[in-house]
Amino acid sequence: MRDKNIKKQAKELRASGKTFEEIISVLGVKIPKDAFEKIEEERIKKLLQAQKKAVLVLKDSRKKHFDDLLQKNSELSSLLEKKEVAKIVLTALYLGEGTKNKRSAMVFANSNPCIISLFLRLFRMIFDVDEKKFRCTLQGRDGQDIKNLEKFWSNTTFIPLSQFYTPRIDPRSVGKYFKKPDYKGVCRIDYLSAEVFCEIMSMCEVLSGNIKVK
Secondary structure (H helix, E strand, O other), rough: OHHHHHHHHHHHHOOOOOOHHHHHHOOOOOOOOHHHHHHHHHHHHHHHHHHHHHHHHHHHHHHHHHHHHHOOOOOOOHHHHHHHHHHHHHHHHHHEOOOOOOOOOOEEEEHHHHHHHHHHHHHHOOOOHHHHHHHEEEEEEOOOOOOHHHHHHHHHHHHHHHHHOOOEOOOOOOOOOOOOOOOOEEEEEEEHHHHHHHHHHHHHHHHHHOOOOO
């Protein structure tokens, strides 16, 4: 019984941060080194189990919170069906990622497939699109599987590979290790219409407040 009490006290003292020597001093007894190591192993094991449990609880909590936010904002998708709202969103995207000085074509580029898909969905909704006027360029890194990436972006954009320009490889990436294996490169979309470009720029100016509309 006494040995069990000593072991229990030793565990409590170790959990409070006491060292092997301090525990011996407090208890006034000699504890074998292997017994102390066993106590330490048990403590670490319980600590790891508690950490794993805490991570799972936090993960479940975050998922529930995110699911609640998805439900709260679920109506936003239907708002995009309204052309006026679609114009505002497309314009905001173009203000951030679109080229402003190429007057012969609309140019939009991004590395996120979701953003590219959203932009093209809105673009095709707003404008009377001629699909043959689309061009696509993959801007990748040295060592990437360019052919497969072009197929990926073709499937994402619904632009045939026959309308892809020659891919561009970032010269700064040559011979360098890249830490993001899921990186798909940058997809650049050109739409060969000066008229569409001018209309988008007028939308950008109105939305950004650069001009006053009477």
